Amino acid sequence: MTKNYFFSFVVLISSLITSCSDDDYTEIEDILPVATNDVGTYELLSTVIVDVASNDTTGDAVLPSTVSIVGGTDTDGNTTLDKLVVTNDGIWTANPVTGAITFTPNGGLSTSPTPISYTIKDAEGNVSNVATITISAVPTAVVDLTQVPYPKLSDYKFFAGIMKNQIPSLNVLPLEPESTLFTDYAHKKRFVWMPPGTKATYDGEGKVLELPVGAALIKNFYYDNVQPSNETRIIETRIMIKKATGWIFAEYVWNNEQTEAFYNMEGSYTSITWTQENGTPRTVANYRIPSETECFVCHKVNNVAKPIGIKPQNLNNDFPFNTGSQNQLAKWVEVGYLDGSNLPSNMSSTVDYKDTSKPLVDRVRSYLDINCAHCHSQEGHCEYRPMRFSFSDTGNANGLTNMGVCVDTQDMQGFPSTLSKIINPGNHNRSMLYYRINTNNETYRMPLHGRSEIHTEGVDLIRSWIATLEPCQ
């Protein structure tokens, strides 16, 4: 009997619920929310915020607080997935109130991150489709030829994130010649940038690559473990920019706070004390930041301003790019910075003078090329002296003579008479070249410009080499 009553009760209740008067019943139609793909841009190393909900308007009204990252985790217990860590890329987070997605890139991210997805709900709790968020890194560097040189280094936007970290922004390519110039033991970071769609051309293995109008070469000079704070101190950034009328120089001197560098062509001196790799302190008391006039002494070929380091002979080697170690010339071609159509397959290249596995004479030739040849060459400031230190001049049958071996010294006034040969085989103490690289006397020292300290390692290299030379005939 009870069973029957229950059924009837249910039926009664149901009909009570459902069978309202025909006049009161309306059908409710439920619309679903629609998530739309989002696209954004970001500058390398900077945080990006994408308001993903704002374009999700084609369906039911969405609740921004319900944005949920596909594959993410719920860190705040509100049922939305609000954080996703992508190795190599960075961290995506969703704002629990506004639904805005923030992307914080990793310090080493030099490309665009992999796109992620999200969903969003309407007030009814319906979940939308999955939509993508695609963020693309954009280049920031700006070199307006009608405005340069800019008053501040940051104006160029050559660097991403905090400028003193020296991370290049998109399309600013790091570079390093195989043997480097000695500048009072300063470290260097070098970069090149070209306007989009332009490229450099090959002009001969011993001549600098011909860069397009608008190109910029950037060189930071810095020391690590600088006292008293034991931090890195960037001293200066030297920039060359190619205008239609030729190369110009732009020198930037960094402030003590390391937040900015300011255009200054007047030249100045500074002093640096730092702790070397072996733990001992060292001071450069009179580091010279060059004036415009001094730039031009070295950076010229036949009296026309020119870069020095970017010769193919110096770039035909592997550099540890972010994308992996790769030959620099190949990298330039790959990123569209170099027309590789006439690059010879067999190039004589300089070696790293510090590489003891390389032949001593090649190390010496490379050292002399990068430290001396810009003045001591046919087209350089001091062409009237017989030395020809360009790498391409020191490897042939006349190479030793071009390096001054057994050649009489011309400029003898004031020097000890024992220095009558530029290089005296086997006898560094009777070699003028050795004497002049091994002194700080400002009227004797070689190079005349660009150093105030003796490069003991370079001097040792030259001395070792002199000891191996055959006597003069």
Add this chain to the structure above:
Amino acid sequence: MKRKLLIFSLLLVVQFVKAQQTCATALPITTSGTFVVDAINGTEVPQPICSQYGQIPEEDIPAGEWYVYTPTGDFTVRVTSDLVANSPRKDTRVHIYVGTCTGGFTCHAGDDDSGANLSSTTTFDVEEGTTYYIAWDNRWTADGFTFQLTEGPIVVNPCTTATAITAGVTTVSTIDGNNLTTNCSNATLAEWYSYTATANLNLTITSDLPQNICKNTNFSVYTGNCPGVLTCVSSDDNSGIISCNNGNTNSFLSTKTFEVQAGVTYYIAWDNEWSEEGFDFQLTEQLIVRPVQYTTQVIGTVDSQYNTCIVDMNGDNKDDIVGISSNNMKVHLQGDAGIFSVVNFPISGTSQMPSWSIAAGDYNKDGFNDIILGANGGISLWKSNNTGSAYTSITPGEYIFCQRTNYVDINNDGNLDIFSCHDIDPNVYYLNDGNGGLNYYQSGISAGAYMLGVTASGGNYASLWTDYDNDGDVDLFISKCSGPPSELHRNDGNGIFTDISAIAEIDETPVQSWSSAIADFDNDGDMDIVVGSNGSVGHKFFRNELDKTNSVEEAFTNITVGSGLDLDNSTNRDYIAYDFDNNGFIDILGGGNKILFNKGNNIFEPTTYGSIDVGAVGDLNNDGFLDILNDFGNANVRYAIPNGNNWLKITTKGIASNSNGIGARIEIYGAWGKQIRDVRSGEGFEFMSTLNTHFGLGTATEIDQVIIKWPSGTVDTYNNVAINQTLNVIEGATLSNQNFNNGVFAIYPNPVKETINIQLKDNSMTLNNAQIFDINGKRVINTNDVSQPINVSQLANGSYILVVTDSDTKSYSQKFIKE
């Protein structure tokens, strides 16, 4: 037996490996032998140095290798690394000591480069039982090598029994005496002779005489402290001409000519290399004709970092030596008889050092010269106080890669300006504002700057300010290297300088010159130019073709070919022009240890000296002949020895013109015709030479006239000037009272007995200072109180010049007579 031998050998081996590194572990040598040195790396460095070239540089890690030798008899010993075992020869150095490791050593013998190809050979006597140390060092190389010690019977050093001879013929009856084994002679027997030169001579030693036909001779010549270390200075075997009539075409007779120094004894050894047969030999002396000779004196107290300036520093008209160190100026004041007294001026602060050039002049017109120091990064000025008792350093701070610097009054306002060549930029100068202020200008860049060399890349090595067109103002010649041509800028007055390099045709390229010698080489009344070579392009000699009778700007003529300068291929940074032999023709001193003497007719002949280099030039002993301060290592003064020629010196004190009279043209007239000079500060490239003007007169005994044309326009004329004296001239001294055209003040009474009154013609002017000079240029009164009459009663009777200075530091003068 075997066992003992083995042990003995082992011990020897051990010794070879471990010994030699220090004096205490020196390897013993007991007799003649050959020894192999593996490398020079012993920690004990041989001291003292028994040979040339001084201490070993620190970075070469000085080292030594030690041997100890106790001879078993009296011997003559030779130690040498000049052995076939060392092929090619090694560059060694050896010291032979007596003494003890702990007690110290004295040098007994030693050698560096007497062997072939810089190897070493030394011969010395030893006594039985005395211990000698033989120490090799790595002055040149630490490479290993082989050396030999050879004991021979004591050869009484034949120099002790040498027969003294003089010029003429000497007969050698036979060769049977002792010989010394040296790098010049290995022969067993010889005949030794000694000869002492009485003057600097060319000595010819010859056996090339008819009576010696078919004989075969060989000789060597030595100097040194007999019987100590002898050095072979010359030798000959077969340079004779007389050939044997047995069919051979060459002579076996010996002949050689070489220079000998006065007072030095030379040992001539004829040896039996080929024959012991007797023969004749002849000594011929030929006086070396050097227009002037020099003696060398090292002044040990001239020891500043830079000793590159000679100028009068205390106003007594005598040249003094100025030495510069970072915080001190050391002045050697010339007293009577060339004796120097030293004064030190401490300088506080940090100054540029005169690494590139130095110049002197009275910048602030206080009667004491101030010094410009030209460096890599700019200049410093060391300025005197009013009494010359202290100097202050001023470093204006502009970046200048200085080369030659000069004092010159560019705008002719009576105040000396500072000019500096810029190596890598257009030239720069500082205008003197009359109040000691320095106003910087760069040609072609600063607003209103004079065009004084505007080549964008610089290349300006030396500037020389001279009046090449005789129009009374200084023009500028710039020596250039590294590409661009030499420049001549004509001063057109009113601040206009015109680049007339092309018109003057002195712009020939290629040119590689760091300085030029400019003077009236042919005494025709205008300045000629010798562009001095410092590279592979030779000198260029430009003769001035100035003709003032027309308005044509004549070009210079290049007369290098045939002048003798075309044959000289030495190079140097500095070239300076002075009359070194006082013969009335200006000579050139550049590189190559020689002076190019002017023979007249634009011909130059080189005369070499043992060592002579460009340095600061002045008359350091007041004998009328110019001396040279060579500042390499030890400061050597080359004193010229008067040669009988006459001379005249003139000191110039400007009043309206700048204080030194820089820019004044001085002419002297006499039997020679005319000679001219400009007063210039900063000759050549690096050094500062005297501001006293110097003339050589040759044999002339009279000077008809001396004319000084001051930059201000004033002309002073002296008639019948005495020779061999210093004429001290102050500007206007020879003008009569009425010719003083100052228009600013009058003085009364004149002549005066007691006090002199100054009456200003323009009462708005303020006078700050009054000085009175006697006719010799000596200042006798100096007062800043110009409002009172000046008491001159104490002055001796005679002519005086009163100079007053106004608040704009302009000076005006008036002559008066004290009775």
